[in-house]
Amino acid sequence: MRISELLSLNAIDVNASPSSKAEAIDCMTRLMEKSGNLNDREAYRQGVLAREEEGTTGIGEGIAIPHAKCAAVKRAGLAAAVIKGGVDYESLDGEPAELIFMIAAPETGANVHLEALAKLSTILMDTEFKDALVKAETPEQFVRMIDEKEDELDGKKAKKALEQPGNGYRVLAITACPTGIAHTFMAAESLEMKGKQMNISIKVETQGADGAKNVLTPEDIAHAECIIIAADKNVDLARFDGKPVLITKVADGIHKAEELISHAVSGSVPIYRHTGAAQAESEAGESESMGRQIYKNLMNGVSHMLPFVIGGGILIALAFLFDDYSIDPANFGKNTPLAAYLKTIGEFSFGMMLPVLSGYIAMSIADRPGLAVGFVAGLVAKSGSTFLNPAGGEVNAGFLGALFAGFAAGYLVLLLKKLTSKLPQSLNSVRPMIIYPVIGILSGSVVTTLINPLMGMINDALTNALNSMNGTSKVLLGIVVAGMQSVDMGGPVNKTSYVFGTSQLAEGNFEIMAAVMAGGMIPPLVIALCTTFFKNRFTQKERESGLVNYLLGLSFISEGAIPFAANDPIRVLPSCIIGSATAGGLSMLFGCTLRAPHGGIFVLPTIGNPLLYALAILAGSVVGCLILAFLKKPLKEGDSI
DSSP states (O other): OOHHHHEEEEEEEEEEOOSSHHHHHHHHHHHHHHTTOBSOHHHHHHHHHHHHHHSOOEEETTEEOOEEEETTBSSOEEEEEEEEEEEOOOOTTSOOEEEEEEEEEESSSOOTTHHHHHHHHHHTTOHHHHHHHHTOOSHHHHHHHHHHHHHHHHHHHHHHHTOOOTTOOSEEEEEEOSSSSSHHHHHHHHHHHHHHHTTOOEEEEEEETTEEESOOOHHHHHHOSEEEEEESSOOOOGGGTTSBEEEEOHHHHHHOHHHHHHHHTTTOSOBOOOOSGGGGBOTTSOBOOHHHHHHHHHHHHHHHHHHHHHHHHHHHHHHHHHSOTTTOGGGTTSSSHHHHHHHHHHHHHHHTHHHHHHHHHHHHHHOTHHHHHHHHHHHHHHHTBOSSOTTOSBOOOHHHHHHHHHHHHHHHHHHHHHHTTTSOGGGTTHIIIIIIIIIHHHHHHHHHHHHHHHHHHHHHHHHHHHHHOOTHHHHHHHHHHHHHTTTSSSSHHHHHHHHHHHHHHTTTOHHHHHHHHHHHHHHHHHHHHHHHHOGGGSOHHHHHHHHHHHHHHHTTOGGGGHHHHHHOHHHHHHHHHHHHHHHHHHHHHHTOBOSSSSOGGGGGGGSBSHHHHHHHHHHHHHHHHHHHHHHSOOOOTTTTO
């Protein structure tokens, strides 16, 4: 597929003039809508904004490539705009963006469009071509220039295939970004261009959305002096064991290609020994703080755990909904065949929560060898087994025990890797096949067993303290955990509150999860209500965006309020925090419970005291709306256009 097949003339604006990044994205999504590629422009725009939250797509050199892959896209497409005078797009180099290409990728279906997108990313690395595009006077001229450049690129690729060096490549590289659409191929092109200029043979493997291309062979690896990993996602490094490996971010592959290649051939790059720890640091000179590493490892475990908790929790909640309490109150949830089946499957899923949490924390720390060790350590924590309890039996290590088990397992595997790093090359296969699984699982289990009593004491103390709360103290807890949901709407504070709520589900404290979800539903609902009933505080575009927040809020998707909070944090954040705290406090006061950690209004029938819960959410939304309306002054004449 050619680039021009994705880029229709009515999706090109060669005289755009947005005044901000938000306005540029809005302008681009409207162009995309004109091309007929979208089912829902607003949902697609939210997807683009969510991608920007992960990191700006303003790659520098006057170029921005915003993109989203979501269900709102019915077919792949491109939109393009030339920004006269440029616009501040928060680009990596701080310079204004003059040329914006927006990519829409469907969530499912064939990936035939990815080749065209890879070509686009590649040709934009040609500065002269980019400058010529900026000067295009009509959409027709714009497309014609791209067609000519694509023909030139195809010819170069054919010639390049015949120029492979007979003695192998001096430098190898892998480029990868989270979406695998734009940055992956731009970094590859930059490294290849710079390698040619420096007369250093280089081969680049791209791990894009449609899989790995130009894959590095064992022969390539054997002959190479160094391997550059320019990636913003995990890359399996096992095949590079014993070779110098330089690890950095994908943006450096685009902007610091010469520096990376020079470093790669300098002979000063450390030998990679498959320790897993290399994933945590950039050999290009940037290393993360210990706190950031711990947070990333924890979130890796939590993100893999949540599907089990959500699926299991909702199935268990449905079991109670479809059961008949009068048959046998003591067996409520399993009295009817349907209820029994749903509850059993839900318990299977829910029971995986702690092992999965531990396993993926350990894997984040120590790579694949940590997974099995973490899983087993998590099972030991879940079982609460201990040989230090004189009376025998088990302790309730719970969520905290599994959390500790994951970190302990990961660092134990790293220790094993370090201790065995001096083994002869001929014994390398013994490490992953015998040493890591056998000694790792045993040592991880022993450490977890030893620590289980302490974790059990802490967990029991916390559970007892929560269970003993009543009146003011319980309401105060609801205010705090719900208010945290609005502090950063999906950020670390929000996730801390959410993880606390889900951890208490395993302990039978269902009221906390109810307060947490109520708090997370409030921010979008505050925006939706305020844009509906106080329209003179918002522009026309904001009022249109506000409508979708009804659905996002009712679905427990706090991120719908992020664009409004980003544009006006001083007024929006306090309003949402107070509204969330109000809803959470009332939820606790009313004794509402929630067994399913997600679902919003769609799991209302499975909520304890559902009508009062709905009242708490309504009250919090109204309070936040009124505060925001008070803080935001009416727009001046002409500002709302």
